[in-house]
Amino acid sequence: xxxxxxxxxxxxxxxxxxxxxxxxxxxxxxxxxxxxxxxxxxxxxxxxxxxxxxxxxxxxxxxxxxxxxxxxxxxxxxxxxxxxxxxxxxxxxxxxxxxxxxxxxxxxxxxxxxxxxxxxxxxxxxxxxxxxxxxxxxxxxxxxxxxxxxxxxxxxxxxxxxxxxxxxxxxxxxxxxxxxxxxxxxxxxxxxxxxxxxxxxxxxxxxxxxxxxxxxxxxxxxxxxxxxxxxxxxxxxxxxxxxxxxxxxxxxxxxxxxxxxxxxxx
Ligand SMILES: [Zn+2]
Numbered sequence: 001x002x003x004x005x006x007x008x009x010x011x012x013x014x015x016x017x018x019x020x021x022x023x024x025x026x027x028x029x030x031x032x033x034x035x036x037x038x039x040x041x042x043x044x045x046x047x048x049x050x051x052x053x054x055x056x057x058x059x060x061x062x063x064x065x066x067x068x069x070x071x072x073x074x075x076x077x078x079x080x081x082x083x084x085x086x087x088x089x090x091x092x093x094x095x096x097x098x099x100x101x102x103x104x105x106x107x108x109x110x111x112x113x114x115x116x117x118x119x120x121x122x123x124x125x126x127x128x129x130x131x132x133x134x135x136x137x138x139x140x141x142x143x144x145x146x147x148x149x150x151x152x153x154x155x156x157x158x159x160x161x162x163x164x165x166x167x168x169x170x171x172x173x174x175x176x177x178x179x180x181x182x183x184x185x186x187x188x189x190x191x192x193x194x195x196x197x198x199x200x201x202x203x204x205x206x207x208x209x210x211x212x213x214x215x216x217x218x219x220x221x222x223x224x225x226x227x228x229x230x231x232x233x234x235x236x237x238x239x240x241x242x243x244x245x246x247x248x249x250x251x252x253x254x255x256x257x258x259x260x261x262x263x264x265x266x
Contacts, residue, residue, distance in 0.1 A: 123153025157202035
């Protein structure tokens with residue numbers, strides 16, 4: 001079950017996680033002696049038979065038999081894959097995932113993160129080369145240092161700038177399609193020739209980075225007028241909108257002693 005992650009690492013992740021905090025963030029827990037209890041989130045009940053033990057770092061339901069560690073809870077409650085649950089908890093605890101854990105999912109196959117990183121640099125270079133886009137950034141009150149910290153870029157006013165640069169071969173094209181950077185033309189009705197075009201055009205580009213700093217998607221704001229005003233990457237193998245918090249990586253990098261953090265939606 002544990003795949004290629006050493007058992008010692010899994011034990012450390014569990015040991016360094018606070019199961020009361022993990023479960024308490026999702027299920028209202030009541031203190032009961034040295035343990036905590038709640039109505040079980042995994043079966044329907046009126047009186048609590050779901051117990052969480054901070055000492056033993058596991059949960060147990062006397063009603064339905066649900067039982068496990070914080071890893072098991074995330075898998076059962078959040079429907080996470082084992083590796084995602086371990087990764088999530090390891091990141092919270094500030095633990096680096098061992099190389100073996102990156103196993104078959106990241107190794108082999110195309111380097112999608114690498115491609116996204118190259119695309120981000122392509123946009124950055126375009127911003128540096130485009131006076132109109134740079135002027136827009138300045139007009140919005142973003143200085144050069146902030147723009148660099150957030151790796152802002154510019155998607156050229158073109159239907160195929162990215163397509164030509166990153167997808168001349170069919171295999172590359174398939175990858176950037178999978179990454180949501182190009183769109184396949186709708187040929188129903190037969191009016192248009194088959195083909196692809198760039199999703200982001202004439203937009204100020206904000207790379208969306210995961211908590212490890214890897215580019216996984218983009219948000220694009222139209223320069224001047226156009227619809228839609230904001231356009232984001234679709235869900236892709238790398239980008240899952242509901243799991244990311246834009247700016248988290250950058251905030252960590254700043255290593256500032258924040259007295260207050262404001263988190264906004266929208
Ligand atoms: Zn239960």
